[in-house]
Amino acid sequence: DVKVTQSSRYLVKRTGEKVFLECVQDMDHENMFWYRQDPGLGLRLIYFSYDVKMKEKGDIPEGYSVSREKKERFSLILESASTNQTSMYLCASSLWDEQFFGPGTRLTVL
Amino acid sequence: QKEVEQNSGPLSVPEGAIASLNCTYSDRGSQSFFWYRQYSGKSPELIMFIYSNGDKEDGRFTAQLNKASQYVSLLIRDSQPSDSATYLCAVNVGMNAGNMLTFGGGTRLMVKP
Numbered sequence: 001d002v003k004v005t006q007s008s009r010y011l012v013k014r015t016g017e018k019v020f021l022e023c024v025q026d027m028d029h030e031n032m033f034w035y036r037q038d039p040g041l042g043l044r045l046i047y048f049s050y051d052v053k054m055k056e057k058g059d060i061p062e063g064y065s066v067s068r069e070k071k072e073r074f075s076l077i078l079e080s081a082s083t084n085q086t087s088m089y090l091c092a093s094s095l096w097d098e099q100f101f102g103p104g105t106r107l108t109v110l
Numbered sequence: 111q112k113e114v115e116q117n118s119g120p121l122s123v124p125e126g127a128i129a130s131l132n133c134t135y136s137d138r139g140s141q142s143f144f145w146y147r148q149y150s151g152k153s154p155e156l157i158m159f160i161y162s163n164g165d166k167e168d169g170r171f172t173a174q175l176n177k178a179s180q181y182v183s184l185l186i187r188d189s190q191p192s193d194s195a196t197y198l199c200a201v202n203v204g205m206n207a208g209n210m211l212t213f214g215g216g217t218r219l220m221v222k223p
């Protein structure tokens with residue numbers, strides 16, 4: 001079975017803090033994705049990566065950056081957290097187009 | 111116009127009935143179609159995928175694809191209260207999309223005992 005893990009299930013940060021969300025997959029998948037999910041807005045793609053050190057912007061990249069130094073790990077960085085970044089963050093990985101999700105991190109920015 | 115559309119619901123069905131969930135998409139070049147189930151507070155879980163026109167059955171679940179009409183549906187037979195969740199339709203929207211999926215907003219299903 002594919003396993004995608006995320007570093008925290010719940011996280012509380014203060015406005016202006018730098019926040020790191022980590023995602024690790026154990027199936028040697030090429031592709032990794034970061035989404036955020038908000039009520040009424042559905043799943044929105046922030047960034048994705050199709051190879052080590054490669055990244056592409058998704059629909060809502062503003063205020064975020066990513067890092068993929070190793071194939072199994074994809075990090076999402078909030079350079080200066082703001083209250084409007086309070087959300088559920090979901091990481092996914094895929095070999096082709098079938099995506100497998102991690103458990104999610106519910107981030108609250110105060 | 112959204113690329114992948116679903117009725118947000120809630121869709122309420124009695125236990126034991128058939129639940130029918132529908133999804134339409136706008137890009138005729140779409141190649142592959144997925145159904146995810148998401149329980150409240152949890153992450154999406156893949157339950158079905160379909161690539162070809164017609165029906166695909168897996169246990170109590172049947173996915174139906176009609177590319178000419180640009181819709182995909184999910185039927186859940188003998189619905190159980192444990193099927194109560196939000197169901198997300200996802201589509202690989204075309205040849206240039208790589209491995210990206212576009213998700214619909216989801217349909218909330220409630221199965222009443």
